[in-house]
Amino acid sequence: MAGDPVLSVRDLTVRIGTRRGVARVVNGVSYDVHPGETLAIVGESGSGKSVGALAVLGLLDEAATATGQVLLDGVDLLAAGERQLRRIRGNEIAMVFQDPMTSLNPVKTIGSQLVEPIELHGVATGAAARDRAVELLEQVGLPDARDRLGDYPHRFSGGMRQRVMIAMALACEPKVLLADEATTALDVTTQAQILEVVAGLQRRLGLAVVWITHDLGVVAGIADRVAVMYAGRILEQAPVDELYAAPRHPYTMGLLAAVPRVGADRPRRLTTIPGQPPDPTALPPGCAFHPRCGYRHDPRAATEVPPLRTVGPDHRVACFYDVVGGTATGTDGGDG
Amino acid sequence: MAEQPLLSVTDLRVHFPVAGGGLRRRQNAVVRAVDGVSFTVAAGETLGLVGESGCGKSTTGLGLLRLVEPTGGRVSVRGTEVTALRRRDLRAMRRHLTMIFQDPYASLDPRMTIGSVVAEPLAVHGLHRGSRARRHRVGELLELVGLDPDHAHRHPHEFSGGQRQRVGIARALACEPDLIVADEPIAALDVSIQAQIINLLEDLRDELGLAYLFIAHDLAAVGHLSDRIAVMYLGRIVEVADRATLFARPAHPYTRALLSAVPLPDPVAERARERIILRGAVPSPADPPSGCNFRTRCPAAFDRCAVDDPVLTARGDGHLAACHLSDDGTG
Numbered sequence: 001m002a003g004d005p006v007l008s009v010r011d012l013t014v015r016i017g018t019r020r021g022v023a024r025v026v027n028g029v030s031y032d033v034h035p036g037e038t039l040a041i042v043g044e045s046g047s048g049k050s051v052g053a054l055a056v057l058g059l060l061d062e063a064a065t066a067t068g069q070v071l072l073d074g075v076d077l078l079a080a081g082e083r084q085l086r087r088i089r090g091n092e093i094a095m096v097f098q099d100p101m102t103s104l105n106p107v108k109t110i111g112s113q114l115v116e117p118i119e120l121h122g123v124a125t126g127a128a129a130r131d132r133a134v135e136l137l138e139q140v141g142l143p144d145a146r147d148r149l150g151d152y153p154h155r156f157s158g159g160m161r162q163r164v165m166i167a168m169a170l171a172c173e174p175k176v177l178l179a180d181e182a183t184t185a186l187d188v189t190t191q192a193q194i195l196e197v198v199a200g201l202q203r204r205l206g207l208a209v210v211w212i213t214h215d216l217g218v219v220a221g222i223a224d225r226v227a228v229m230y231a232g233r234i235l236e237q238a239p240v241d242e243l244y245a246a247p248r249h250p251y252t253m254g255l256l257a258a259v260p261r262v263g264a265d266r267p268r269r270l271t272t273i274p275g276q277p278p279d280p281t282a283l284p285p286g287c288a289f290h291p292r293c294g295y296r297h298d299p300r301a302a303t304e305v306p307p308l309r310t311v312g313p314d315h316r317v318a319c320f321y322d323v324v325g326g327t328a329t330g331t332d333g334g335d336g
Numbered sequence: 337m338a339e340q341p342l343l344s345v346t347d348l349r350v351h352f353p354v355a356g357g358g359l360r361r362r363q364n365a366v367v368r369a370v371d372g373v374s375f376t377v378a379a380g381e382t383l384g385l386v387g388e389s390g391c392g393k394s395t396t397g398l399g400l401l402r403l404v405e406p407t408g409g410r411v412s413v414r415g416t417e418v419t420a421l422r423r424r425d426l427r428a429m430r431r432h433l434t435m436i437f438q439d440p441y442a443s444l445d446p447r448m449t450i451g452s453v454v455a456e457p458l459a460v461h462g463l464h465r466g467s468r469a470r471r472h473r474v475g476e477l478l479e480l481v482g483l484d485p486d487h488a489h490r491h492p493h494e495f496s497g498g499q500r501q502r503v504g505i506a507r508a509l510a511c512e513p514d515l516i517v518a519d520e521p522i523a524a525l526d527v528s529i530q531a532q533i534i535n536l537l538e539d540l541r542d543e544l545g546l547a548y549l550f551i552a553h554d555l556a557a558v559g560h561l562s563d564r565i566a567v568m569y570l571g572r573i574v575e576v577a578d579r580a581t582l583f584a585r586p587a588h589p590y591t592r593a594l595l596s597a598v599p600l601p602d603p604v605a606e607r608a609r610e611r612i613i614l615r616g617a618v619p620s621p622a623d624p625p626s627g628c629n630f631r632t633r634c635p636a637a638f639d640r641c642a643v644d645d646p647v648l649t650a651r652g653d654g655h656l657a658a659c660h661l662s663d664d665g666t667g
Contacts, residue, residue: 044526143616157617158389187388187553189614192597196613214527217556217599221606240603258531259601260560264584267560270535273528276496 005032006208007056007093007176012068014048014055014232016280023280026052027232028068033176036202038209040223040240042216042255046277048232049212053178056210057095058085072176091121094169096162098181103165104153110137110164111149114171121172136167140197159190166197173205180212195222216259220244225314228252231278231288234308238315248317248324250295287319297321298328340415341376342547343400343433343515348373348409350392350399354622367622369395371571372409374648377515382541382548384562384579386555386594390618391568393551397517400549401433402426414514431461434508436501438520443504444492450503451488454478457510477506481536498529505536515547522557534560555598559583564654567591570629571621573648577655587657589634628660636661 014026026048033039043049055066058077070077072093077085097103105113114133119125124132130149137145140163153161162182169177179198183191199222201207211222219226220240227237228251236249247253257271275292278284284291287301298320300306308316309329322329350370370392377383387393398404400411402418411418418429434457437443444453454474458464464473475485481502492500501521508516518537522530534557540546552558558565559579566576567590575588586592593612600606614633619625625632631641640660648656 044528159617188555188597188599189388189593190617191599192611192613196611215599216527216601217606220601220603221599223603244601244603255527256601258528260531260534260556261601262556262559262583262595262598264580266580269538270531270560272531272535274532276498276529277526 003034006035006073007033007210008069008071009052009056010069010071012052012055012066012070014051014060014064014066016051016064018063018281021281024283025064025232025280026055026066027283029229029232029234031227031234031237033208033210035175035208036206037224038202038211038222040219040226041210041212041229042214042219042226043212043229044214044277046231046280047229048280049229050180052229052232053095053180053210053212056178057089057093058082059095087121090117090169090174091172092174093176093178094172094174095178095180096165096169096182098184104161106153109150109152110156114149114164114168117168117171123172132171133167136171137164139170139201140164140167141193142167157190159186159193162186162190162194163197166194170201170205170207174207176208176210178210178212181214182211183218184213184215191218198222216255228255231283232280233288233305233318234316235289235318236316237308238312242312242315246324248311248315248322249319250293250321250323251289253323254294295319295321295323300328339378342379342381342414343377343549344410344412345376345396345400346374346410348396348399348411349407350395350404351407365622367620368571368624369621370399370406371621371624373568373571373573374409375566375573375576377547377549379514380541380545380547381564382550382562384558384565385549385551385568386553386558386565387568388553388594388618390570390621392571392621393553393568394519396568397435397519397549397551401430401435401517403435427460431457431511432514434511434513434516436504436508436516436518436521438523441492441497441500441524444500446492449489449491450478450483450495453492453503454488454506454510457507461511463511473510477509478503480509480540481506482532496529497525498532501525501533502536505533505540509540509544512544513546515549517549517551519551520553521550523552523554530557537561555594567594570618570624572629572658573656574630574659575655575657576648578653581653581655585655587651587655587661588630588659589636589661590630591657593635628658 010030012026012029016023016025029052041049054060056070066078115129118129118132134145142163183194223240226240226243227234230251236252254273273292278288286303287306290301300320306318306320308318311317320329348370352367352369354365354367373396385393399406413433451474454477455470458470464470474488478485483502522533550558550561562579564578565582566573569590575591586595593614596612616633619632627643628641628646631637646658646660648658650656
């Protein structure tokens, strides 16, 4: 993609202290997002996709430490102080969480919750701030927006609340929106409404979106590029069409084969990935997917972490074995 | 189907009284969670029951097992009328009709070993008496669902979500039921684990000749497992058809919208498809619209829909739809 990325994450690593030891939750993640682009980060629970997003916004709690770089227009958020971060969050980069039921304050009206960030970030005050709130709610497709400013969150359905959350996130016209499972709790027809709203805003405002989800169907519909995460690492990254048509990592292939599809054809048996994702406090040595992998043909995977290597335009895979060629990569690994 | 269906549900209603808004206003308001639902499930058949949150699909499952007392209608299992049974006679019926729940974290007692979780229904129904016979049966059941029989002494917290769902399935299978009501059995699981459980349910069906009522919001998963699919909206079934017909020729505008909203794991197909975006939100089941329930959001609603409540009508080959529009889309 041409031009400079608006968000550039470099070697992001997050460690969390737990009673059972140090959890290695994010293990050297790097990605770029350009203005107007949607990067989807796909992963299952425990893949580190959500913690990675919290780290980008500096929202981790005290038990966690993040290292690496999070460059937003060249400013490193990981090195920024809390005051600077508070100015940047909401203004330049905003986040929408999964659960709209718990992310809104139940004892404050929608209007006051929406006006607050607008006034706080100095976008507008008083009546102008209220007008801006109405405009935002209309933008996200909330009917009778002006009449509903005085309503409390319990008067809204899940889909409506998620629209309010998106309106809040967009209140100060950020350059980057991080959405973590933002439509997962919603019904598919509501999800379709929300995805359309986000796509429209993106076209109008040139918003860069990082969409974090486990849902490969949603990703296929909205992403320009996709990063697949497992045990805190990106295992494969590719343009969306290429990832679905020609996946190169055994985990990506396994995930795609495990999804049931809607269609009139007789369903074929689903391919499963045996076992389950590893405990982040006890990651296996080498490739973290190795114990579940059906292509354990390269002995290096048991001891070495495979680096991301380029296999096509903007397509990178972290695997020693070349699934397409049926050979091990590199010089010293034998074909096994 | 010539023979008597295994399960037959006729005009099932589950209404809940609610306090109306305000002090004196609408004190007798009623939420019509399930409002006249009829369907059958044949032995060995899987019927999928799909719909969005609040459509009444889970309450239908609970109502037919009388885990929630129905307000009206009839449920019969192998010709025995469940709805006419006294409460204490229900236990015998529940041997043949069991349930799997969504949340494997919440539906297992954390203080019990998984062995005793699985053995409990055997004790309740007095099957496989004696500790040796019971232990043997528990081991057999754990093996059947892909768990290690040697882990019977472990507690639920020692297992992952997918393994806990296997424990729930082993328990449901303990008394050799004919039909399992599975309510969102994979919704709480990761993608790679969902496929494992779907395949397990498939294998068990083939091996044991089970029938399922598979209740879920996920049309792709429902389509994968089901022979026939019933679509619910606001307490009613709006369409029933065999899987291929429902996906290829949906007759009800709600089914069409629902199908068009299901994200496909294929970017090329996603770009090519036309999505029907529904307007507004689902009306309150305490105050449904006049005429057709769906008319307030229906892209094809016309005058008659506000007046006449459409009934499920046959369109050939067991395909039923509750809509005033005919197949060619005219009123």
